Amino acid sequence: MSVLRSLKKDKSAVTMFLDWDKYKNQFYNNLYLDDYKIVIKIPLIPKDDIEFEIKIKKFDLTKYTYLISYD
Secondary structure (H helix, E strand, C coil), X not given: CCCCCCCCCCHHHEEEEEXXXXXXXXXXXXXXXXXXXXXXXXXXXXXXXXXXXXXXXXXXXXXCCCCEEEC
16 A cells, blocks of 8 residues: 555656756756645756755745746
8 A cells, every 4th residue: 555646657747847046046957746746856066065955845836937847
């Protein structure tokens, strides 16, 4: 028995987009999981003074602006 629903194998299950954090001056590659309403944020270029960090956050895609969406 699984606690989480399995991801669907259609294109609408995961949306990928780029965004920019103006406070940290960092670009992120984002994977948005539609069914769970969470985003996985991966830095495009890790900075030397900041540890490479992947972030997982609750996210509503309709409330935010992002740079570009891609497949």
